[in-house]
Amino acid sequence: MFENMNEKAAKSEILKLVAEYCDKFHTKKPYEEGDRIPYASRVYDRSEMVNLVDSSLEFWLTSGRYTDEFENKLAKYLGVRYCALVNSGSSANLNAFMALTSPLLGERAIKKGDEVITVAAGFPTTVTPMIQYGSVPVFVDVTIPQYNINVAMLEKALSEKTKAVMIAHTLGNPFDLKAVKEFCDKHNLWLVEDNCDALGSQYTIDGVTKFTGTIGDIGTSSFYPPHHMTMGEGGAVYTDNPLLNKIIRSFRDWGRDCSCPSGMDNLCGHRFDRQYGELPLGYDHKYVYSHFGYNLKATDMQAAIGCAQLEKFPSFVEKRKVNFNRLKAALEEASDKFIFPVACENSDPSWFGFIITCKEGVNRNTVVDYIEKQGIQTRMLFAGNLIKHPCFDVMRKTGEGYRTVGELKNTDRIMNDTFWVGVYPGMNDEMIDYMAKTIKEAVQQ
Ligand SMILES: Cc1ncc(COP(=O)(O)O)c(C=O)c1O
DSSP states (O other), X not given: OOTTOOHHHHHHHHHHHHHHHHHHHSOOOOOOTTSOBOSOOXXXXXXXXXXXXXXXXXXXXXXXXXXXXXXXXXXXXXXXXXXXXXXXXXXXXXXXXXHTTOGGGGGGSOOTTOEEEEESSSOGGGTHHHHHHTOEEEEEOBOTTTOSXXXXXXXXXXXXXXXXXXXXXXXXXXXXXXXXXXXXXXXTOEEEEEOTTOTTOEEEETTEEEETTSSSSEEXXXXXXXXXXXXXXXXXXXXXXXXXXXXHHHHHBTTBSOOOOTTOOOTTSOTTSOOOTTSOTTOOGGGXXXXXXXXXXXXXXXXXXXXXXXXXXXXXXXXXXHHHHHHHXXXXXXXXXXXXXXXXXXXXXXXXEEEEEEOTTOOHHHXXXXXXXXXXXOBOSTTSSGGGSGGGHHHHHHTOSOEEOSOOHHHHHXXXXXXXXXXXXXXXXXXXXXXXXXXXHHTTO
C-alpha cells in the first residue's frame, strides 16, 4: 500500500483511515429509554483517535512534543505559569505533596510528624501521600449541602505543627477558598487544591475570577476516564511559583536536579562544570539528584489524546452546568425527601456529579437499589468516611498517625445517607429527565 509514498503521505493515509474508522465504529448510537445511564463516560471523536495514532506512529513514546503542547495549553487555559503532566491524579497529589517536603523550602518544608489539615469525606489519595510520608492528617468535618470543609473548624484544627491544608473541591463544588486562603496566609501554611474533580470550576476572590486549582500554591488534576476530560490515565500538577515548579518537576523526574527534557542534553550549558553535594567537581548534571524522587511521567500518546480533549473542554464545562441545572430543577419537588447540592458562595462550579443526601425517613440503600435497577449508575462520595476503612484499622487501634477535630457528624452522614449520579457532557435532556423521574419514583415506593 505504501509503495511510491513518502512517510508523510503514508502517515496521512493512515490517519485518514483512522478518522473514518472512528466515525464508523465509535459513534455512539442515540440514547433510547431503557439504555443504561452511566455516571460518567469518555466523550471523544475522531480527533482524539487521530492524535493517538499520530503519536504512536512517531513512536517517541515517552514525554515529547504532545506533552509540551498539552502542558502549555492547560497552563494557558488555567492562567498559571507552570503545568507538569503526570500519569494520574493520585500521582499528581503525591507529586504536589512531596514537593512541599523539599529541603529547598527551608523552614516551610513539611517534615515527618508535621500536620496537614484535610477532610475524611473524599477520595483516599488526597490523604495517602501524607500518611506514606509520615506526616499527620488532621481531619475536620464538612458541611452539607456543600460537601466541603467546614471552615469554622480551621482555627480549632491548627497546632504548632500545622504546615499545610490539602483538600479537594468536592464533585466540582469549590470549597470556601476565601476563608481557607485567608487562614493559610495568616498562619503561613501551604494550600494544595486537589482539583481532580473540579477542572473548569471558577471562584471569585477579591473581585478576581480564577479557576480552582490556581488560587492555592499547587493544584492537581486527574484525567482518568470519568473525569472532566480524559487521556485514559493521566494527571497534572500546576503552580505559579517557579521554585515549586522546579521541585515538582524534580520529584516527577526521578528526583534529578537537571531539567533537560527527555532526549536533550546540556541546555543550561553547565552539564560538566558544577559542584553538587560531595560529588567530584563537574560530575554529569544529568545524573545529579536533589530529591528522593519518582518517575511519574505520562506517555506522549496520553498527552496527544489530552490535546484533542482540551479543544473540546470549554464546551464540556458548559454542558455539565446545563445538565446539573436541568436535573436540579426537575428534582425540586422532591426536596422534602432529599437534600440537593448548593454551590459555594462566589463560585461557578464545573460539576462532576449531582450529589444527593437522603433526609430522615428515606433509606439511601433502598433508593440506590431502585435507581440502579432502573438502569442508572450511582456512586458514593468515594470513601464516605475514610477513617472507617480497613486501611485505617491499625491507626484507629493505636490512635496514632492522625488526628480528628471535633466530631465528624456530617462525614458519617455522607457515608450513610449520600449518593450521586452523573451530569457528564455526553448526557442529553432525555437522560436527565429519566434520571429525575426515577429518583422521584424511588421515594414513592
Ligand atoms: C478528588 C480526587 N482526587 C484524586 C483522585 C485520583 O485520580 P486518579 O484516579 O487519576 O489517580 C480522584 C479520583 O477520582 C479524586 O476524585
